[in-house]
Amino acid sequence: MxxxxxxxxxxxxxxxxxxxxxxxxxxxxxxxxxxxxxxxxxxxxxxxxxxxSKNFIPKVMFMAVVARPRFDENGIELFSGKIGIFPFVVKEPAKRNSKNRTAGTLETKPILSVTKDITRACLIEKVHPAIRSKWPASDSNIPIFIQQDNARPHIGVNDLEFVEAVQKDGFDIRLWFQPPNNPDLNVLDLGFFRAIQSLQYQKVPSNVDELVEAVERSFDEMKVEQLNHVFLTLQSCMIEVMKGNGENNYKVPHLNKNRLEREDNHPLQLCCDIGIANHVSTLLQQ
Incomplete structure (x- = not known):
């Protein structure tokens, strides 16, 4: 309707x-x-x-990775900035028969406790290959900084396994932490998660597989222009932090980005690299 x-x-x-x-x-x-x-x-x-109990509501954690989109002088998209969104799930065989599946059928189950080892494996086995395959060739010779939030499962900036794994094919990929107590300096929390969540709510998942599919599809369907807008808001927040000598007691500026875009008068875009954070999606079952 x-x-x-x-x-x-x-x-x-x-x-x-x-x-x-x-x-x-x-x-x-x-x-x-x-x-x-x-x-x-x-x-x-x-x-x-x-x-x-709320403990019975299935929850799936995702690692989301985005970068600033790139456009040419005519506004044609050169790079979407969407590196990927990766669920923390495992496939396990069902231990017993039920009305929904027979014993031995592979079931998708969320990883309930994400550790540093699991985060490291995701960065090395999923995030790193995605960056290598999607990153603009024209920028491959400059350092790529991956900004993590300060969640405990995230690995240190000098993690030996990660450093050794990413120093290949000429890429210079480095880890960096989000400044503490500055949530507006995380491009994902600033607006990206809300945008894909609004798309996710339009789906009606009934199990973990459908929830993962809904989140991944919402990630793919989100318009590149929206991601670009979030990065412009991030830039304006950084400017406000500098104006306040490092304080974060400011209001997030409203730039009227849609109007500026229509007038072809966008402010200068910040050349910010990659943001990475964890997002939890819940499955509300009737």
């Missing part, structure tokens, strides 16, 4: 909005909710959803 039709139906009372909370056994801070559009109560009852 078209959005305009939904809007008219809400206005004339044919359908109604309904916010549905997961209940019970969750604190006020941990309650989750989803919005539905339903027929009037006499025609469609409110759906009931429950779970024993």
């Amino acid at each position: 078209a959005k305009s039709t939904v809007f008219r139906r809400i206005k004339d009372g044919t359908i109604r909005t309904h916010t549905n909370s997961i209940k019970p056994q969750l604190t006020e801070q941990n309650k989750k909710s989803e919005r539905y559009y339903l027929l009037p109560e006499e025609h469609e009852p409110d759906p009931y959803r429950s779970c024993k």
